[in-house]
Amino acid sequence: MAKAxxxxxxxxxxxxxxxGGVGVEGNPNYRxxxxxxxxxxxxxxxGKLPANQKVSWRSNSxxxxxxxxxxxxxxxxxDAGDNVKFNFPMAFTTTMLSWGTLEYGKRMxxxxxxxRAAIRWATDYLLKCANSKPxxxxxxxxxxxxxxxxxxxxxxxxxxxxxxxxxSSNPGSDVAGxxxxxxxxxxxxxxxxxxxxxxxLLQTARKVMAFAIQYRGAYSDSLGSAxxxxxxSYSGYKDELLWGAAxxxxxxxxxxxxxxxxTLGADDxxxxxxxxxxxxxxxxxxxxxxxxxxxxxxxxxxxxxESFMCRxxxxxxxxxxxxxxxxxxxxxxxxxxxxxxxxxxxxxxYGKYMKAKKQTFNCGSLFVTPKSLIGLAKRxxxxxxxxxxxxxxxxxxxxxxxxxxIHHRGSSLPSLAKHPQSIGCDGGFQPYFYxxxxxxxxxxxxIVGGPNQNDGFxxxxxxxxxxxxxxxxxxxxxxxxxxxxx
Numbered sequence: 328m329a330k331a332x333x334x335x336x337x338x339x340x341x342x343x344x345x346x347g348g349v350g351v352e353g354n355p356n357y358r359x360x361x362x363x364x365x366x367x368x369x370x371x372x373x374g375k376l377p378a379n380q381k382v383s384w385r386s387n388s389x390x391x392x393x394x395x396x397x398x399x400x401x402x403x404x405x406d407a408g409d410n411v412k413f414n415f416p417m418a419f420t421t422t423m424l425s426w427g428t429l430e431y432g433k434r435m436x437x438x439x440x441x442x443r444a445a446i447r448w449a450t451d452y453l454l455k456c457a458n459s460k461p462x463x464x465x466x467x468x469x470x471x472x473x474x475x476x477x478x479x480x481x482x483x484x485x486x487x488x489x490x491x492x493x494x495s496s497n498p499g500s501d502v503a504g505x506x507x508x509x510x511x512x513x514x515x516x517x518x519x520x521x522x523x524x525x526x527x528l529l530q531t532a533r534k535v536m537a538f539a540i541q542y543r544g545a546y547s548d549s550l551g552s553a554x555x556x557x558x559x560s561y562s563g564y565k566d567e568l569l570w571g572a573a574x575x576x577x578x579x580x581x582x583x584x585x586x587x588x589x590t591l592g593a594d595d596x597x598x599x600x601x602x603x604x605x606x607x608x609x610x611x612x613x614x615x616x617x618x619x620x621x622x623x624x625x626x627x628x629x630x631x632x633e634s635f636m637c638r639x640x641x642x643x644x645x646x647x648x649x650x651x652x653x654x655x656x657x658x659x660x661x662x663x664x665x666x667x668x669x670x671x672x673x674x675x676x677y678g679k680y681m682k683a684k685k686q687t688f689n690c691g692s693l694f695v696t697p698k699s700l701i702g703l704a705k706r707x708x709x710x711x712x713x714x715x716x717x718x719x720x721x722x723x724x725x726x727x728x729x730x731x732x733i734h735h736r737g738s739s740l741p742s743l744a745k746h747p748q749s750i751g752c753d754g755g756f757q758p759y760f761y762x763x764x765x766x767x768x769x770x771x772x773x774i775v776g777g778p779n780q781n782d783g784f785x786x787x788x789x790x791x792x793x794x795x796x797x798x799x800x801x802x803x804x805x806x807x808x809x810x811x812x813x
Contacts, residue, residue, distance in 0.1 A: 348360070348712060348713060348720055348725045348726030348727075354709070354811075355708070355709055355712035355713060355714065355720075355725075357708070357712075357808050357809075357811040357812035358436075358438075358808075358812040359725065360712055360722055360725055360772075360808050360812075361435065361438055361805065361808040361809055361812055362438055362441075363722060363724055363725055363771050363772035364722075364772045364801050364804065364805050364808060365438060365441035365442065365444075365445055365772065365805075366381060366382060366724075366771045366772045367723075367770060367771060367772030367773045367774075367796070367798075367801050368404065368445040368448065368772075368798065368801070369381055369382040369385070369445075370382045370385055370737070370738075370770045370771070370772070370773070371404040371405050371406075371798055372385065372402075372404060372448060373388055373389040373392070373401070373402060373403050373404060373405055373410075373412060373452075373481065374387070374388070374389055374390065374392075374401040374402035374403070374452075375387050375390060375401065382770075382771070383744075384737075384742035384744070384768040385481075385482075385737060385742075386482045386742075386743050387482065388410070388480075388481035388482045388484060389401060389410075389412070389468070389469075389481065389484065389488065391488060392412070392468045392469075392488050392490075393455075393459070393465070393468065393488075393490055394488075395487075395488060395489065395490055396460075396465075396490045396492075398455070398459040398460060398465070398490075399455055399459070400412075400452070400455055400456060400459070400465055400468050400490060401452075401455075402448065402451050402452035402455070403417055403448070403449060403452030403453070403468075404417055404420065404448065404449060404452075404798050405481060406558075406797055406798055406799075407735075407795050407796060407797040407798070408733070408734045408735035408736055408738075408791065408795045408796065408797075409471070409474050409475060409736065410469060410474050410477075410479070410481045410484050410486075410736060411467070411468070411469035411470075411471045411474050411557075412452075412467055412468040412469055413466075413467050413471070413554065413557065413558050414453070414456060414465070414466040414467050414502055414506065415466065415467075415501065415502045415505060415546070415554070415558045415560070415602065416558055416602040416797070416798065416799050417449060417452075417453075417798065418449075418453060418502070418505040418506045418508070418509040419505055419509070419601075419602040419605075419799055419802075420449065420602075420798040420799045420802040421446060421449040421450060421453065421509035421512070421513060421802075422505065422508045422509045422512050422570075422574070423669070423672065423799065423802040423803045423805070423806075424442065424445055424446050424449075424802045424805060425446055425509065425512035425513045425515065425516050426512055426612075426672075426676075426806065427442070427672070427802070427803075427805040427806030427809065428442045428443070428446065428516050428805075428806075429512070429515055429516060430676055430679070430806055430810075431805075431806045431809035431810050432516075432809075434809045434810060434812065434813040435809045438809070442516075442805065443516060443517070443520070446513050446516055447513075447517075447524075449509070449513075450509065450510060450513045450528060453506055453509060453510060454510070454527065454528070454531055456506070457506065457510070457531050457534065457535050458531060460492075462494055462495060463492045463493075463494050464492060464493050464494070464499065464502070464503055464506065464535060464538060465490055465491070465492045466491050466492060466493055466499060466502045466506075466546060466550070466554075467490070467491040467550075467553065467554070468488055468489070468490055468491075469484075469486065469488055469489065470486065470487055470488075470489040470553070471553065471554075471557050472552060473486045473487060474486050476752070477751075477752035477753070477755070478736055478739075478740070478752075478753075478754075478755030478756050478759065478760045479736060479740070479750050479751060479752055479754065479755050480736060480737055480740050480742075480743070480750060480755075481736065481737055482737075482743055483749045483750050483751070485749075485751065485752060486752065489553070491550055491553050491554070493546055493549055493550070494542075495538075495541075495542045497544075497549035497550075498542040498543060498544030498545075498546070498549060499539075499544065499545070499546030499549055499550070499564075500539040500540070500542070500543050500544055500545070500546075500564035500567060500568060501539075501545055501546055501547075501560040501563070501564035501566075501567040502546045502560075502567075503535050503536070503538050503539035503546075503567075503571075504536065504539040504564060504567030504568050504570060504571035504572075505567050505570065505571065505605070506532075506535050507532045507533075507535040507536035507539060507571040507574070507575060508532075508567070508570050508571045508573075508574040508575075508605075509532075510528045510529070510531050510532035510535065511528070511529060511532040511536075511571070511574040511575045511577070511578040511579075512574050512577075512578070513528050514526075514528035514529040514532060514578050515577070515578055529578055529579070532571075532574075532575060532578070533575065533579075536571050536572070536575055536584075539564075539567070539568060539571060540568065540587065543564070544564070545560045545563060545564050546560060546564075547559045547560045558602070558603075559603075560603060561603050561604075562595070562597075562603050562604040562605075562606075565591060565594075566594075566595070566604055566605040566606045566609065567605055568587075568588075568591060569588055569591055569594065569605065569606065569609045570605035570608060570609045570612075572584045572585075572587050572588040572591075573588060573609045573612050573613050574612070576588070576613075577612065585624075588613075594606050594609075594610070594631060596631070596634055596635075596638075597635065598635070598638040598639065598647045598648060599658055599666055599670070600666070600669040600670050600672075600673055601665060601666055601669055601799075602665070602799050606631075607632070607635045607670075607673055608669075608673065609628075610628045610631040610632040610635060611628075611632045611635075611673045611676060611677050613625050613628035614628045614629040614631075614632040614677065614680065615680055616628075617629035618680040618681065618683075618684055618686060619680055619683060619684065632673075632677055633688045633690075633695075635673070636673075636674070636677060636688075636690070636695065636700060637690035637691075637693075637695075639656070639670060639674065639703075640690060640693065640695065640699065640700075640703065641703070642693055643690035643691070643693050643695075644690060644691040644692060644693065645690055645691060646690075649780070651778070651780055651781065651782045652716070652781070652782060653710065653715045653716040653778075653782040654706055654710060654715075655667065655707065655710050655715065655777075655778065655782065656670060656671075656707055657780050658670075660779070660780070660792065661776065661792040662776035662777070662792060662793075662795065662797065662800070663776065663777050663778075664711065664721060664774055664775070664776055664777035664800050665776070665797065665799055665800045665803075667707050667711070667777070668707075668711070668774065668800050668801070668802075668803035668804040668807075669799070669803040670707075671704045671707045671708060671803070671804065671807050672803045672804070672806050672807055674700045674701070674703055674704040674707075675700070675701060675704040675806060675807045675810050676806065677700055678697045678698075678699075678700035678701040678704065679697070679701070679810070681696075681697040681700070682697035682701070704807055705811060708804070708807050708808065708811060711774065711777075711804070712725060712726075713725070713726050713728070715778070715782060716782045717778075717782060717783070717784060719778075719784055721774055721775050721777050721778070721784075722772060722773070722774050722801075723769060723770050723771060723772065723773040723774075723775070723796065724769050724770075724771035724772060724773075725772075730775050730784070730786050730794060731765035731766060731786060732763070732764075732765060732766060732786050732787060732788040732794065733766060733770060733773060733775055733788065733794050733795065733796055734775075734788050734789070734790070734791040734794045734795035734796075735766070735770055735773070735795065735796060736755065737768065737770070738766040738767075738768045738769070738770040738773075739755070739759050739760060739766045739767070739768075739788060740755050740759050740767070740768075741759075741767050741768075742767070742768055745767070760788060760789070761789075762788075766788075770796065772801060773796035773801065774796055774800040774801045774804065775793065775794050775795060775796050775800075776791070776792055776793045776794060776795055776796075776797075776800075777793060778793065779793065
């Protein structure tokens, strides 16, 4: 009997540890966080939800998307806490999910199936956007200026579902280059498990990339207030041409794409990586050929990747990156965690490449090993998962002290099951948006914009720059979570 009691106490303690988001050796439970990440994407789904939908407080939405232009543009993801489908960040989300799956899929275990499902929910939609009308690439659904004036569930949407597109006369090399990158990266994910689907993705990626190259221009110039200031292409479109060509080269090994990216000339030397600025990501992706393939033609990209790392590492003489007192990378005041997760992905991945070939490099007097990069990446992941001055995990549903009042329409309003009556455009502000109560629906796996530069977080629904989650914040962390969970 005594042994049974001891066993019971042990099992209860283990359960509390797992509930509390703590894994082995006192580390956060990375595998739990990885599993929760994929649930978040289910919570962001637009369209007709499948029978195996696990996030049960969500229902079908946006079922007439595309009808204003007589096409089917249902599906895809809402980008953040609103009910708009912005393809520029959605495509980047898809590219990062695909890259994470390609690099770390073997470490995902049973979550690999969830990763593929999350990618496919996006690519099915992106294929419609690219193939519905010749000469046209659809790049978004829903008028953001109208949508943002409302606080309503996606299931109740009564705002106009305007469709936006780019074409030869209204180009968008940035959004097209990113869409091509997403489709090409995803084609590699599905190459063995669904060869037919993979071929369709790659064929469409080639077509969209050809459009991006032939008709040069920024989509912000073509679409104006439909995408700005929300997702303006601030860095221009050259980085997406490089990024798209890099992914198509990896997917096809076609020298055309290598020759094209060499024609783009000298790159910017950024200290950031995001849905807008892809240079650093492209440099790390292309450096793989130099590091793992020992191909001297890619040495330039290896050097650029290392220069980027030197601007990120805190002890580097070339560092341009601030850190909070609690150790969090701090780039910009609005939604800072998007930069943290994206840069963390690059630190982990470049560190992994270096480790495979026992490589090191120098940032001036600083000697950099794979451990330098991977250690910094781990500290960022751990901070996000609760190892920070206020002991708050910034992933919703992870541990106990996570953000409870996130800036997210569906999460903050009662579900259809609880409140079957429609909640109109203005109906959600009182009593829901302005309430100090926790959100009724927990958007498990969502990562919010994060703390301020003093490591503080007010958990205030109206403070969207800190409390709003987005698809690209979580997407970039999937790879590092898989790496550290192994």
